[in-house]
Amino acid sequence: MLELSVPEGSEGHLLRAVLDLWPSYLAYIVSFATIGATWLGHNSITHYLHGANTTFLRVNLALLLVVSFLPFPTKLVAEYLGSREDEKVAATILGVTLLAVTSLLSVLWGLALRHQLVHPATGDEEITLLSRRLRPSLALYIVLIVVGWFTPLIAVIGYLVIAFFLIFPFKLGRRQKAEPAVS
Amino acid sequence: MLELSVPEGSEGHLLRAVLDLWPSYLAYIVSFATIGATWLGHNSITHYLHGANTTFLRVNLALLLVVSFLPFPTKLVAEYLGSREDEKVAATILGVTLLAVTSLLSVLWGLALRHQLVHPATGDEEITLLSRRLRPSLALYIVLIVVGWFTPLIAVIGYLVIAFFLIFPFKLGRRQKAEPAVS
Amino acid sequence: MLELSVPEGSEGHLLRAVLDLWPSYLAYIVSFATIGATWLGHNSITHYLHGANTTFLRVNLALLLVVSFLPFPTKLVAEYLGSREDEKVAATILGVTLLAVTSLLSVLWGLALRHQLVHPATGDEEITLLSRRLRPSLALYIVLIVVGWFTPLIAVIGYLVIAFFLIFPFKLGRRQKAEPAVS
Amino acid sequence: MLELSVPEGSEGHLLRAVLDLWPSYLAYIVSFATIGATWLGHNSITHYLHGANTTFLRVNLALLLVVSFLPFPTKLVAEYLGSREDEKVAATILGVTLLAVTSLLSVLWGLALRHQLVHPATGDEEITLLSRRLRPSLALYIVLIVVGWFTPLIAVIGYLVIAFFLIFPFKLGRRQKAEPAVS
Numbered sequence: 001m002l003e004l005s006v007p008e009g010s011e012g013h014l015l016r017a018v019l020d021l022w023p024s025y026l027a028y029i030v031s032f033a034t035i036g037a038t039w040l041g042h043n044s045i046t047h048y049l050h051g052a053n054t055t056f057l058r059v060n061l062a063l064l065l066v067v068s069f070l071p072f073p074t075k076l077v078a079e080y081l082g083s084r085e086d087e088k089v090a091a092t093i094l095g096v097t098l099l100a101v102t103s104l105l106s107v108l109w110g111l112a113l114r115h116q117l118v119h120p121a122t123g124d125e126e127i128t129l130l131s132r133r134l135r136p137s138l139a140l141y142i143v144l145i146v147v148g149w150f151t152p153l154i155a156v157i158g159y160l161v162i163a164f165f166l167i168f169p170f171k172l173g174r175r176q177k178a179e180p181a182v183s
Numbered sequence: 184m185l186e187l188s189v190p191e192g193s194e195g196h197l198l199r200a201v202l203d204l205w206p207s208y209l210a211y212i213v214s215f216a217t218i219g220a221t222w223l224g225h226n227s228i229t230h231y232l233h234g235a236n237t238t239f240l241r242v243n244l245a246l247l248l249v250v251s252f253l254p255f256p257t258k259l260v261a262e263y264l265g266s267r268e269d270e271k272v273a274a275t276i277l278g279v280t281l282l283a284v285t286s287l288l289s290v291l292w293g294l295a296l297r298h299q300l301v302h303p304a305t306g307d308e309e310i311t312l313l314s315r316r317l318r319p320s321l322a323l324y325i326v327l328i329v330v331g332w333f334t335p336l337i338a339v340i341g342y343l344v345i346a347f348f349l350i351f352p353f354k355l356g357r358r359q360k361a362e363p364a365v366s
Numbered sequence: 367m368l369e370l371s372v373p374e375g376s377e378g379h380l381l382r383a384v385l386d387l388w389p390s391y392l393a394y395i396v397s398f399a400t401i402g403a404t405w406l407g408h409n410s411i412t413h414y415l416h417g418a419n420t421t422f423l424r425v426n427l428a429l430l431l432v433v434s435f436l437p438f439p440t441k442l443v444a445e446y447l448g449s450r451e452d453e454k455v456a457a458t459i460l461g462v463t464l465l466a467v468t469s470l471l472s473v474l475w476g477l478a479l480r481h482q483l484v485h486p487a488t489g490d491e492e493i494t495l496l497s498r499r500l501r502p503s504l505a506l507y508i509v510l511i512v513v514g515w516f517t518p519l520i521a522v523i524g525y526l527v528i529a530f531f532l533i534f535p536f537k538l539g540r541r542q543k544a545e546p547a548v549s
Numbered sequence: 550m551l552e553l554s555v556p557e558g559s560e561g562h563l564l565r566a567v568l569d570l571w572p573s574y575l576a577y578i579v580s581f582a583t584i585g586a587t588w589l590g591h592n593s594i595t596h597y598l599h600g601a602n603t604t605f606l607r608v609n610l611a612l613l614l615v616v617s618f619l620p621f622p623t624k625l626v627a628e629y630l631g632s633r634e635d636e637k638v639a640a641t642i643l644g645v646t647l648l649a650v651t652s653l654l655s656v657l658w659g660l661a662l663r664h665q666l667v668h669p670a671t672g673d674e675e676i677t678l679l680s681r682r683l684r685p686s687l688a689l690y691i692v693l694i695v696v697g698w699f700t701p702l703i704a705v706i707g708y709l710v711i712a713f714f715l716i717f718p719f720k721l722g723r724r725q726k727a728e729p730a731v732s
Contacts (some may be wrong), residue, residue, distance in 0.1 A: 004438040014442070014452040018459065048391055054351055061350065068215065070185040076197070086197040093201065134245055167427065168420055237717055244716065251581065255553040259563070269563040276567065289589055370621040380625070380635040384642065398617065402610055533610065534603055 002028045023081035031074040033163030050119040063104040073097045091152035095145040109134045185211045194264040206264035216346035233302040246287040256280045274335035278328040292317045368394045397440040399529035416485040429470040439463045457518035461511035475500045482528035551577045553684040580623040582712035588640035612653040622646045640701035644694040658683045
């Protein structure tokens with residue numbers, strides 16, 4: 001996803017060089033969490049499918065293309081976060097890429113519903129739950145892209161927060177059912 | 184497939200450096216689309232097989248070798264598109280590699296048919312459809328390789344168009360059947 | 367995991383350059399063995415599960431994140447083992463990462479037991495065996511992290527020894543049962 | 550496996566730079582073919598297994614370690630084939646690694662047979678066939694390692710030939726059975 005590396009000439013002050021890499025760690029975790037959330041969402045979608053059509057496969061391939069592209073904006077943020085002007089560009093490119101990933105995942109689920117690719121036995125409640133989970137957070141990403149033009153660091157942390165919420169969406173509601181005998 | 188990277192010394196003009204990478208993005212998408220098309224075609228072939236023989240495995244391994252080689256010409260096009268003389272060499276090497284990939288996939292299907300490796304229950308219509316889909320576009324690739332010697336950019340865009348047609352070949356005909364209740 | 371590479375300008379004395387890479391080989395094997403042990407342990411855990419809850423998935427994702435991070439401290443040890451001061455930093459970062467990997471794996475099994483995610487048909491003996499196998503060697507890792515601040519090389523070799531014991535824990539006891547007719 | 554790359558400063562003579570990489574292509578194909586042969590052999594072994602013991606898993610892990618190491622000697626041959634003295638070192642390291650891969654695969658099958666891990670229903674004829682296929686070509690590799698000290702290029706080509714024979718061992722005998730109705 002992102003090859004972490006201390007710059008050459010770090011001899012004698014390795015600890016500081018490792019600590020100075022914090023934008024890399026942040027960018028790494030943002031990408032990791034977003035890909036994790038996307039993978040979980042994609043798994044949920046294909047779990048309910050009983051078929052696919054050409055349009056679905058086309059959007060699926062576009063999603064794969066954008067996810068494969070993600071390491072590049074991740075590297076840009078890792079390298080340029082902290083350097084005036086350039087960090088705005090890097091954060092914006094990352095934000096737009098993350099927006100594209102989430103939007104495509106949402107479009108995929110929308111296609112499945114509209115084109116009746118979802119297995120008929122799926123309950124309405126499950127469909128509603130997944131729909132809410134995959135709601136692309138469009139508005140949030142757009143807000144953060146604008147924020148990122150002024151304070152890129154806040155935007156990148158915001159992308160991390162969105163990913164965490166996409167990963168653990170049923171936190172409160174589900175616990176009671178799945179853990180009947182927690183000590 | 185291709186590690187995207189802005190050149191060192193892009194500080195202060197990152198946006199321009201990112202935009203200047205357009206040959207990389209183009210090369211990246213061409214390889215992505217061709218590998219996607221090959222993967223779909225290969226999946227279709229193995230779906231119909233009920234066995235394999237030594238010759239089939241040999242050609243299959245050769246296909247895998249050429250696909251593994253694809254990142255190299257992709258990188259050549261990404262780096263040299265736009266630089267006189269060199270761009271012709273890069274585009275030609277990419278074209279020949281893509282021609283080899285598609286030809287080997289077609290040979291694979293030909294072998295399966297001729298050596299009776301296809302499951303007997305497979306309908307003639309399905310075989311004809313797949314045969315047409317895998318038709319190697321030999322002529323088209325050869326034309327583009329020649330074109331690439333004069334205008335490499337047009338050739339590379341042409342390789343992208345071929346890949347898209349290989350990915351979505353049944354576009355018009357199939358939609359009516361697979362989407363019976365599109366709103 | 368770790369891209370091995372002789373430094374540029376090794377022409378004329380390649381053998382010595384290859385031998386000089388011994389810290390890389392050592393770091394490579396430590397990471398390889400630890401990831402192998404983690405993978406085996408993780409397989410054992412999921413083998414006994416009949417379900418998962420949100421907390422389990424969260425810890426699982428954290429484990430994956432830390433394992434994905436392992437190549438970085440591996441590279442630090444490979445590059446800085448042997449250079450005074452820096453090697454202590456590198457060995458400590460590796461030790462802390464390995465401690466995190468093993469702890470998270472142990473937490474995962476603890477969660478499965480406490481939240482009753484383990485299949486009810488699993489025998490108590492099997493649970494005890496796996497618990498002992500996954501015991502995180504916390505104390506050992508902490509001792510080695512301290513040792514590493516004085517003699518990093520010993521610590522790194524110690525990490526290798528721990529990994530081997532995590533991979534082959536039932537060595538003596540199990541052999542008699544699994545190999546009833548060894549000639 | 551091996552990242553192919555033309556050296557910087559190849560502008561204006563890209564074709565020659567690409568052709569000058571022939572040692573890379575050769576090394577790439579040798580590794581590709583050997584890994585392919587190992588993978589096929591490993592598949593055959595696990596196909597006949599009905600269990601595994603600690604010793605088997607230990608050797609299996611060692612095999613995986615050596616295969617993961619293969620890209621390094623591949624790169625050494627790619628870079629140093631053609632440069633006096635160094636090319637002998639590179640070819641020898643590659644040869645020893647390939648010998649280790651094939652030996653470990655053979656040891657794995659030997660363990661399966663001696664420890665009765667092979668499924669009882671497996672016919673003697675099948676066992677004999679696989680044993681012959683996995684015979685490690687020990688002698689051949691040792692001869693080529695010695696040859697490589699004098700003429701490295703011949704040794705590397707020899708490694709390629711061995712891999713091809715390991716991939717397609719039943720060439721003549723099997724064709725008649727598997728292709729009953731070749732037109």
